[in-house]
Amino acid sequence: MAEGxxxxxxxxxxxxxxxxxxxxxxxxxxxYSWSAIFNGYDxxxxxxxxxxxxxxxxxxxxxxxxxxxxxxxxxxxxDDPSDARAVARASxxxxxxxxxxxxxxxVDAVVIATDKGHEHVKRCAPxxxxxxxxxxxxPLTDNEQDLRTFSRWVxxxxxxxxxxxxxxxxxxxxxxxxxxxLGAVRFACSTTSKSWERYGIHALEAVYPIxxxxxxxxxNTGTVxxxxxxCRHRAGADVVLVASADMFGGFGxxxxxxxxxxxxxxxxxxxxxxxxxxxxFIDWLRMGEPPFPFxxxxxxxxxxxxxxxxxxxxxxxxxxxEIAAQ
Numbered sequence: 001m002a003e004g005x006x007x008x009x010x011x012x013x014x015x016x017x018x019x020x021x022x023x024x025x026x027x028x029x030x031x032y033s034w035s036a037i038f039n040g041y042d043x044x045x046x047x048x049x050x051x052x053x054x055x056x057x058x059x060x061x062x063x064x065x066x067x068x069x070x071x072x073x074x075x076x077x078x079d080d081p082s083d084a085r086a087v088a089r090a091s092x093x094x095x096x097x098x099x100x101x102x103x104x105x106x107v108d109a110v111v112i113a114t115d116k117g118h119e120h121v122k123r124c125a126p127x128x129x130x131x132x133x134x135x136x137x138x139p140l141t142d143n144e145q146d147l148r149t150f151s152r153w154v155x156x157x158x159x160x161x162x163x164x165x166x167x168x169x170x171x172x173x174x175x176x177x178x179x180x181x182l183g184a185v186r187f188a189c190s191t192t193s194k195s196w197e198r199y200g201i202h203a204l205e206a207v208y209p210i211x212x213x214x215x216x217x218x219x220n221t222g223t224v225x226x227x228x229x230x231c232r233h234r235a236g237a238d239v240v241l242v243a244s245a246d247m248f249g250g251f252g253x254x255x256x257x258x259x260x261x262x263x264x265x266x267x268x269x270x271x272x273x274x275x276x277x278x279x280x281f282i283d284w285l286r287m288g289e290p291p292f293p294f295x296x297x298x299x300x301x302x303x304x305x306x307x308x309x310x311x312x313x314x315x316x317x318x319x320x321x322e323i324a325a326q
Contacts, residue, residue: 117142139301254267
């Protein structure tokens, strides 16, 4: 294997990396957009994409700067075979397979492009067994049992990476680098549309790289349709995360208040965040060094799971120590 940075070794030794894009669920068009970031796309076919925003932001990008080089999505499988055919035409994917496992031996890594966390253990299992690196769309999981399974896999040597694109949003970058001018952060608020189970991780992971590890407890006083989640952080910050089903105007809004100042930012460049997220995945394959430790993913999932548990327990405060990550 080729040497990576430090003592790490590349997960993929080939220069030209072959990927499989696997799975597609309602409300999630990542197979279209993520594949296009690797392969390019056919403008006529992409215009037929049922997710209207995808061709809009792809068309804004210069064609010579669109792709991550030396990587191709060579195989695709989706839950509905008709989706695979449409994505393959739009995002120039040469091979459609009948079963996800059919890509084993033909690709260097796989992307699980679905955002229903309770399905991810089942979707990942064949590739963990085969020793293939996996990128999993957010959230990695939404329940304690599956979190323990993922943790066991990783501790046993499986290569699994999962993140929200919000971790890479350029609009939040100044505060990821430093909050010095704000003083000590005492309050943060981050909002999103859709459900806590599927999109709460977007609101959470916008804040997490700014505050860092150290979430202590979670209280969700909302409902399934409108999660209102209060988290306590060891740095002395209160964090309020809101996921409201139809609050599309609030997707990606971030507020930070500190002892010396305040800041607001609003996520807007979806393409930039997706490309940076996927580039981090490819760098991990090439260098063997993950962009962040798996312990951060464990803590993020503990917060998501605690938010569900709190809601189902009448809004009680749930300590992260209640959620066993291992």
